[in-house]
Amino acid sequence: MNTNFGKYIFLLAMISLISFPGLSQGVFNAEEPVLEFTHVKNLGPEKTVYFHIDGINDEDHKNAILERLLMDPSISDGRIFKTPNMEDRCQLYVNQDVDAAYVRNILKKLDVDYAFKIVSKNGHLEKQDQQLKEHPEQSPRTPIAIEGFPEYKHTGNPEADKADYAKRKKEWIENNPEAYQEYLESIKQSE
Numbered sequence: 157m158n159t160n161f162g163k164y165i166f167l168l169a170m171i172s173l174i175s176f177p178g179l180s181q182g183v184f185n186a187e188e189p190v191l192e193f194t195h196v197k198n199l200g201p202e203k204t205v206y207f208h209i210d211g212i213n214d215e216d217h218k219n220a221i222l223e224r225l226l227m228d229p230s231i232s233d234g235r236i237f238k239t240p241n242m243e244d245r246c247q248l249y250v251n252q253d254v255d256a257a258y259v260r261n262i263l264k265k266l267d268v269d270y271a272f273k274i275v276s277k278n279g280h281l282e283k284q285d286q287q288l289k290e291h292p293e294q295s296p297r298t299p300i301a302i303e304g305f306p307e308y309k310h311t312g313n314p315e316a317d318k319a320d321y322a323k324r325k326k327e328w329i330e331n332n333p334e335a336y337q338e339y340l341e342s343i344k345q346s347e
Contacts, residue, residue, distance in 0.1 A: 189277040191256035191270075195303075202232060202249050206303065207256070209236065209244045209263065210271035218244065221266050228262065230254045243271065302339045304328070 234248035
C-alpha cells in the first residue's frame with residue numbers, strides 16, 4: 157500500500173509540474189493588452205499595415221529593425237520612413253494572419269516599441285485617450301485608414317474644429333480622388 161501511495165504522489169507531482177507552466181502562461185496572456193492595427197489595407201492573401209515606431213536611435217538602428225522585420229517569412233516587404241511630423245512610421249506587407257502582437261514581439265527584441273498612435277491597445281488609441289481626458293465632452297473620431305488623410309484636431313472650440321476638419325478633408329479628397337475611391341471600395345468589400 158505504501159508503494160501505491162508513493163506512485164500516487166509522484167503522479168500528482170508530475171501532473172502539477174506539467175500543468176503549472178500552462179496555467180502561468182494563461183495568466184500572463186490575460187494581462188497582455190489586445191493590440192490591433194487600425195491602418196490596414198487588404199491585398200488578397202496579404203495585407204499592408206502601418207504603425208509608428210518609438211525608440212529608433214539613428215539610421216543604422218532603423219536599417220537593422222527593417223532588416224530583421226524583412227527576415228520574417230510572414231513579412232514580404234516594407235519600409236520605415238519619416239512622416240511630415242518627423243515621426244518614424246513603418247509600412248509592412250504581411251500575411252493575413254499576422255497581427256500587431258506578432259510584430260510587436262519582433263520590435264521589442266530590437267529595443268523599440270509601437271508609438272500607440274495608430275495601433276490600438278485594448279480598443280483605444282493613446283491619442284484618443286488623451287483627447288478624451290482633455291475634452292471629455294467630445295467623442296473620439298475613428299482615424300481614416302489612408303496614408304496622409306487629415307486628422308481631426310481638438311483645439312477646445314468644437315465648431316471651429318469641425319469646420320477646419322471638413323475643409324482639410326474636402327481639400328484632401330479633391331487632391332487624392334483615386335486614393336479616396338480605393339478606400340471607399342475597401343470599406344464596401346470589408347462589410
